[in-house]
Amino acid sequence: MRRLAPLRTSTVVIFGVLAFFLLWWIPFSHVLPDVVPLRFAPYRTLEASQVAVWVIVAVGLNILTGFNGQISLGHGAFVAIGAYTAAILMVDHGWPFWTTIIAGGVLAGGVGFLVGVPALRLTGPYLAMATLGLALATPQVLSKYEGLTHGNQGINVRPEVPPPPAFIKDWFGLSLSRDEWMWFLVLSIVLIMLVLALNIVRSRIGRAFVAIRDSEIAAQAMGISVPRYKTMAFAISAFYAGVAGGTYALVHEYIAPENFNITMSMNLLTTIVIGGLASILGSVLGAIGLVVVPELPELVFNRIPGVNIPVELSWAFYGVVLILIMIFAPYGLAGLFHRSVRWVSSWTLRSRAGILVGLVVGVATTMVVGFALGLVAFLVTTAWVWAPPLVGVGARGYSRWIGALTSPLASAGETEAGPEDQSSQDHPDAER
Amino acid sequence: MLQVRDLVAAYGPIVALHGVSLDVPEGSIVAVLGANGAGKSSTLRVISGLLRAKSGSIKFDGQRIDHLSTEQIVSLGMSHVPEGRQLFGDLTVLENLRLGAYSRFGQADGGGRLAHRQGLSLLGRLQHDLIQAATGGIRDLARAVREHGQRRRDFDAALKQIFDYFPILAQRKNQVAGTLSGGEQQMLAIGRGLMARPRLLLLDEPSMGLAPLVTREIFEIVQTINRTEGVTILVVEQNANLALEIAHYGYVLETGRVALADTSENLRKSEAVRRSYLGQ
């Protein structure tokens, strides 16, 4: 029984999120629309979709780094490949959007495989540096070869997405805006990718990944082909990044080289470590955490009259939180979650007679915890709804972080930008 | 010189020592025998502070040392030559020996300052530590300058002594330690331990991985060091025969407990020891 709880938590999250959304959108939107602003403000929906994209890449990177033990600081490059493949195919060749996402994933996966081969020779910081090089070179390459990539002006993606199926309007009386409908599409992509990831991780392949991470020599001795599985991990991971990239282009409707700079790769690594290495659940929590934490001072402290924390200090606060999490929760948010689940389950399932009760309680807690988790995650997202829409705050979760670092990084030391240049580097769609 | 009482120690959930007690009289050689996993090395690790005891007490020269850090214990005059030798493989033989003498020159008067600190209240300790942190470096530097000549002579004398015991090390002093043979490495490990001029030397399996002849040579040197320098020695050994030959007292550990304790002569005669450990 004790082993069940931690194993099932990822499933819990998925069903929790699903259950939450069914309950959220179906009954409550009719009952409570005037009491609680249940609908996302438009840019919040956009942000939720961005989190979802982030979840996909994080899960992929976690397969490589968390499960297989290969550090990659270059996953932004694979996201870029996916995004550009999808965008170019959609805009210049008129492919339907869903085929471009698959194409982006496959191409990125192929490149990932090619990167994985030389990566076999490198370990630890040397591998990190080689992949970091990939991330550094990406924006430069993208802006240099304009013929293919449209260069620095970027690509405007206006995909023709099929409208929401009629039954949503007929049955539930919901007319979804484009952003909301997009959110559902992205959510379903995320769920598919999550289920896929859970199956990979719990299969033979996943066990081989873990065995190689723990000891290459022992894995080899057990007959696992180390090169085969290590390149496979790279390919799968890059495939995830590619799919996320395609989704990214879809969500943002605009991509440019500086979106895929080194900061993106760094943030990805942060996401999976903060969330919890070798944990699918961790990737989900980490992605949410990375967006929420920097907004906390804005959302909480600045509501206190007389308190006004400048943006820079919010970001310093983010740094402090990172350090605190690493000190007090070395296995990340997922580790924290598992520990509390284990604590609770060892508490309820202590006696033999309680097993039946435990089963019932366990299933119930699973549902409740999953639901609560979904609730918490999305309550936090909707907490933004209450916040009066400050001008230019939208999408800040990423854009400030990226913007704070983009300008000097994109040019990597050629021309150093002053601090006042940085705010202009925010997402083009930040205020849309 | 060393009194160990009811030592309990564990690696996480695995308990290695279930209440070990032993005495090492000044000037003697004491051997700790036992099979793999009996807790021999753990005992030494607890004594030198590498592993924290869960309960029990250790007294060195009448002073409780079980709450001190390894660095502090070492500076009180105890050297631990660890299992597997743990040389600095990338450094030269001479550099390894220089490091052996580090505790004597690094922070002199560690013990006195420590005793002083223990007498203080919590706030007093904080103040003491802050002052130490602020002035310690400067004071160490000043002392280093003042006592430079004396230290140099001390060091040279100690070095000469080590080279007398182990002439091979003198020949190889500029060689990188990792390239020495097994026996030479063990000699260097012991020499490095002796450079601190310890009063108590803890030796963990000096025979490990060595040819019988080399082992015998090393044991003979250990015996000589005990006799001529008066260094007290606590040696952990699997080769019970050899260990009991040079030791005055012996302890036999079994699964983390002291099974037998006697003079080495009696142990050699004991039926149980002969059958289990001496192969006779």
Place this chain on the structure above:
Amino acid sequence: MADFWQQVVVGLATGSLYGLMALALVLIYRSTHVLNFAQGEMAMFSTFLAWSILIRVDNHYWVMFPLAVLVAAALGGLTERVVVRPVEGAPILNIVIVTLGLYAIFSNVASWRWIGRPKPFPTPPEIHVAGLKFFGGDALHVGPTVINYHDLTIMVFAALIMVALYLFFQYTSLGLAMRATAHNPVASRLMGIRVGRMLTIGWALSAAVGAVAGLLIAPIVLLTSAMMVGALLYAFAAAVLGGLDSPVGAIVGGLIIGVSENLVGAYTPQEWLGPEMKLTVTLCIILVVLLVRPTGIFGRRALRRV
């Protein structure tokens, strides 16, 4: 040909800066096996502190310089003691994230505290010692090649620091103890070495070297909170190229990258490579080197314990 040597000299100067930052990285990597992503920001922060000191000491550069380096060392030591010590022994990636957290803190606190326009920062002014003039002055002419005086200063500083560190590690007992700690912390404790203190000193030393690099970079790029970001990335490349545990490798790696970057910018075809691609080409060169020597040019081969 004159142009070629000109490119090489300029490359050597920037390369020395990369090398200094790489050296700072290596000093920390050797002892804790962590890539310190906050290295650049710590140097930037120290340079801002130096700027504040400079104002308070009436712009006496040579009064400020030692003070600034000391303050930087204290900052580095304090950082290790307060933030890095609690995660000692944690998985490498956790410590990397901690350094990324430090990055966010230093970078944002600096841009909050010293808000405003990029600040010009002085080059080391001339100084007269025993009738000889050091620093400052006009450019140096060697045949047709012109060496900017600040470039020369940078190269001299890099060389001096390298020699000083070599002497420190090779001939002092503290240096020896720090090397021992890097190789085998447990055995070091048995020698009576206070391992924690060695790590603190390592961070302090590294922060001091980084601060010197910051002080030399600031006159070139103006003092801003983002001034070290590019240099840090090049420093990573340099440190990895040279071998992460080799101080000599760091400097050599920096020089190689500085020179090759300049040459690639000047001599590759503009239409498909050229200056905008110099970083990419340099990175490709590094990748090739790594494939031949997976632990860098001077790096030790990691022994694998089974």
